[in-house]
Amino acid sequence: MEYAGAVEVDPPFRTDENEWLVDAQWTVSRDGRSIGPGERAELDECVEGLRDLIDVDQGTRTYDGAVAAYDPRTRELVVISTRSGRVTRRVLRKARSVVNRDNVIDLAGHRRTISRSAL
DSSP, X not given: OEEEEEEEEESOOOGGGSHHHHHTTEEEXXXXXXXXXXXXXXXXXXXXXXXXXXXXXXXXXXXXXEXXXXXXXXXXXXXXXEETTEEEEEEEEOOOOOOOOOOOOOGGGXXXXXXXXXX
């Protein structure tokens, strides 16, 4: 899973609060003003972790932002966004089914045509 983006946090996290963020699959920036998904976090774990984080805070902090998640295996692009204490997950691009096309043309199945120029 590849992630891009961050969720802004106000007021910022203190350094002694970083441990319980690891359980939620999110990491804090150095200044504590934003959070992002952990390197090895799965998409469902990130969404549930962010929801749990907001519930645990009980309104003491505001979370605002969006994170895009791309799964190179399935080729699906998803956005996790949060605003006003609500976390949403939206699929921007669904995985496309791969169509196997054979590049070999069976000439025996085609009728032979002769092109003649009109005089």
